Amino acid sequence: MMIITQKITSLAFEVRDGMFRKDEELTPSQRDLAVRRMPSLLEYLSYNCNFMGILAGPLCSYKDYISFIEGRAHRTPRAGEDGGAGPPGPGAEPSPNAAVVQKLAVCGLSLLAHLTVSNALPVEHNIDEHFRATASWPAKALYLYVSLLAARPKYYFAWTLADAINNAAGFGFRGFDGHGAARWDLVSNLRIRQIEGSTSFKMFLDNWNIQTALWLKRVCYERTTWNPTVQTFVLSAVWHGVYPGYYLTFLTAVLVTLAARAVRSNLRHHFLAPPPLKLLYDALTWAATQLAVSYTVAPFVLLSVRPSFAFYSSWYFCLHVACILVLLLLPVKKTQRGREPPGHRPLARSTKLDESSSGQNSFPTANHLCSQGPAGADRHLSGKE
Secondary structure, eight states: OHHHHHHHHHHHHHHHHHHSSOGGGSOHHHHHHOOOSOOOHHHHHHHHHOTTTTTTOOOOOHHHHHHHHTTOTTOOEEEOTTSSEEEEOOSSOOOOHHHHHHHHHHHHHHHHHHHHHHHHSOGGGGGOHHHHHHOOHHHHHHHHHHHHHHTSHHHHHHHHHHHHHHHHTTOOOOEEOTTSOEEOOTTOOOOHHHHHTOSSHHHHHHTSSHHHHHHHIIIIITTOOSOHHHHHHHHHHHHHOSOHHHHHHHHHHHHHHHHHHHHHHHHGGGGSSSHHHHHHHHHHHHHHHHHHHHHHHHHHHHOSHHHHHHHHHHTTTHHHHHHHHHHHHSOOOOOOTTOOOTTOOOOOTTTSOOHHHHTTTSOHHHHHSSOOOOOSTTHHHHOOO
8 A cells, every 4th residue: 555655646746747737847857757648547557556566566657667568668778988878788678687686685684684683682672671771871872773773674675575576577677887787776675785884864864765765755855845854754654654653753853864964064074084084984973873773763663652752761862952952053054956056967867877876766855954065955856965
């Protein structure tokens, strides 16, 4: 139901953009995905109920799906060395076998980790009365991180398996990289190495649940005129379900996101050189990011009000207080949504680099709110940080 909700609402906005709005009113990504012809009933049902994504998705755009169904997905030019259009790709459809095998191996390791480590490190132990009373602050911080780290492999398993299923069916081919290698990441939902190595809240969100982040950006963040940050997070909470823990997590994420933007824009440029200082900055921001993410998402796992407030109270709401102080003391740069930078020329879909890597496939919070200056002025539209 969650995936079908994404597909129905995405297609509705794409049809509206293509048939009922002027091109000059659209952002580059909206123009790129606009549907200019009303889908037939068969096309509509096929897009929403195809076997590849009916259970776990991930979300894909209607135009990408129809291109795959009509056999046009693999007829794309390669990206040249300078990022422009290179020579045409091979006529035969590239094989997804290598990508599928690699993703299935990741699935096996993720499932093994989930069945072993997660049971040994339950998140609920963070609110155990004896643990709260006896553990030192470093021990609490370490267990918070490792317990939430142990909770992630089940998501890695589900999303990577869904990605592999789509690839095995031939869907998910994005094009060729600068070396001529086929890329099967069109509907990938996460990048594990970037998640675990994140040095900012923005970087974590950029690489987590990518297709849902795109949906939130396209149907909410780009279209609302009043406080898009809060509205996007609230929509994400409502879409996830009715558990109070979801709302506590996403409302906390609003504070963390805004504070991360302020800190990054005001302090980061002081630590870019020399290299040893940058290395120290990266190490400290990695630790801070991992702890902040764990603190923020703990209620998402705990679900109910009482355990969630027990967890936050055991930490004296320290991150909430710190974020509020940051927002009161540091200047915050405003974002300009939907504006293209001077001289901006969007690449064709078939030739541009991985959108999620360049900031196109990113949660608005990640690209707008964490590095102004967890991402520069509207990085997910301009492609700049």
